[in-house]
Amino acid sequence: MKATWEKIEKNLGVLEVEVEAERVAAALDKAFQKVVKKANVPGFRKGKVPRPIFEARFGVESLYQDAIDILLPEVYTEAVEQTDIFPVDRPEVDVEQFAKGQPFKFKAKVTVKPEVTLGNYKGLEVPVEPVEVTEEEINQELERLQQRHAELVVIDEEAAQNGDTVVIDFDGSVDGVPFEGGKAERYSLELGSGTFIPGFEEQVVGLATGDFKDVTVTFPETYHAEDLAGKEAVFKVKVHEIKRKQLPELDDEFAKDVSEFDTLAEYKEDLKKELLSRKEKDSKAAREGIVVEKASENAEVEIPQSMVQSEVQNMVRDFDNRLRSQGMNLEMFLSFSGQSIEDLQEQMKADAEKRVRNNLVLEQIAKEENIVATEEEVNKELNDMAEAYKRTPEEIRNILAANGSLGTLNEDVTLRKTIEFLLENSKEVPAEKKEEAKEESTEAAAE
Incomplete structure (x- = not known):
């Protein structure tokens, strides 16, 4: 099989493919075995019509479309791998030649993953606020617990x-x-x-x-x-x-009911540690978000709408799954909120575009810095998933492999490592400095 790829504009190109006549013959054989089961020919039972009689009565051309349907998906996949392109949408296929005894020729107009031109992504300034837990926050958490146990x-x-x-x-x-x-x-x-x-x-x-x-x-x-x-x-x-x-009283008895501690004072101290840990995680997540956004803003990339639409569909599916875990579903949510599915998709579009852009930039940074997920890191991820779902790592691996998601797991680990890389190579600045810089900029503009 011969396959060539030619870019015609931005993220669009033409994949030109020629398949050997021998494979065309094999596809016609498979098409005949499929069609002959339904063919009505006087003097023959269904499925027993000889090939020459079938072709004489119906013409070999009657097998062409079924043969194309059989052959096209597999040779298209091979051509994509051979030319090392990454399609992000269904191709527009134009069959140029398909006939018995001749090569199969077709062209496919394909939208591919866009090229990313990176800007500065090292040494990016990330504002950091001190992480602390106030007495008011502890009391608010206790009030939430009161409400939960009311x-x-x-x-x-x-x-x-x-x-x-x-x-x-x-x-x-x-x-x-x-x-x-x-x-x-x-x-x-x-x-x-x-x-x-x-x-x-x-x-x-x-x-x-x-x-x-x-x-x-x-x-x-x-x-x-x-x-x-x-x-x-x-x-x-x-x-x-x-x-x-x-509401229950906030006393030692309450602490015993909702925790492993005997006194409210002990429970409050543990609650403070838990809130501090939570805020530190939130702070790190916020810094990661900032550094990814800055690296993304500094890059140049044109995103095909097909990728945005695909991400919107993923977000809708994830939203539906979250609703179901809460005893609801998407249909009920739309009914209660008075929205249509189109309204919801439109609301998600901006976030979807941002997600696609960020992921494309992170992928390019991973390539530039040779960041890859190691086997040890993937196995750790599988072990964590196995523990969460009460399954063995091998069972989780087999499930992901069956769903075609094992590669996605590798990609997720690589993206997380890339974000860690950006954060490690960023420059932390006090949050106050950001506000001061903004004020100085405003004053300078006024002058």
């Missing part, structure tokens, strides 16, 4: 407040006509959560157990159900029950 207590005599959970019946209608999904019984709703249509929860605040009320709201113009978008709806609401959070 009990819902039924309130009989008081009206509903924000933060309360109300158990309600509701029956919605537009112009007196009920609509799908607008009715429920004994539904638990946390007031102030923003779960329902804007304006609904606010009108339930102040109601008491046993109260009835007609709640009038207007669906958002961007609501996912077009027949309801922008329309006014009336919900007949009945309050069955009001539940309010009862």
Whole structure:
């Protein structure tokens, strides 16, 4: 097989391929074995028609498209490897010649991974703020723990407040006509959560157990159900029950319940260490983000929209997986938020483009600095994953290999090493210096 690659503009080029006539013949044989099973020829059972009779009746040309479908994917993959290109989108294939006894010739217009021209990526200034934990932050964490361990207590005599959970019946209608999904019984709703249509929860605040009320709201113009978008709806609401959070006391007993410590003082000291560790990790992640952004801004690269769209799809899939882990899914989220899938994709587009750009720049830096994932580092990653998922490293390796994700694991380890390299070769400056520099720049401009 012969394959040549010619760049025609930016990230676009033409892959020209010629395949031997022998492989064409083999593909025609496979196509015949597939087609003959369905061929109806008088005097022969399906699958038993001799090849010469089949070709005499239907013509050898009837096998061409199936043969192309069989041959094209494998020779395209071989041509990509032979020419050492990295396609990022489906090719536009133009078959120039395909016939029995002749070579198979085709051209494919291919969008490839763009070239990156690196700018400065060493010695980049990264502002660093001191990492410390205040007493206020410890108290805020304790308050969050209180909320998490609070009990819902039924309130009989008081009206509903924000933060309360109300158990309600509701029956919605537009112009007196009920609509799908607008009715429920004994539904638990946390007031102030923003779960329902804007304006609904606010009108339930102040109601008491046993109260009835007609709640009038207007669906958002961007609501996912077009027949309801922008329309006014009336919900007949009945309050069955009001539940309010009862917070536990912050004392030694609380510390025993939520930790391994016997006193609140001991627990607070441990909490301080945990918060400090968390803030140090967050600080490092922030510095990594800054140095990657700066290296990316200093580079030149034109990103194909196909790569951005592909990354958007990955982000939507990851978002759906996170929702499912929380007992929700993408369809429910879109319904509650009044958005369409197109709205969500548009919101993700800017971040997707930034991710693609950053990854391309990091890949190029890794090449320039000969940064690669070692076998030891990949094995450590597999061991960590095995521990997290309660599987053996070999099982994790086999799963990734079956999904075609083993190479991605290598790439992820290499990218993390590259980010570490950038951080190690950056210049830390106090965060105050950044603000001072900004003020000096403003003053100089004014003068």
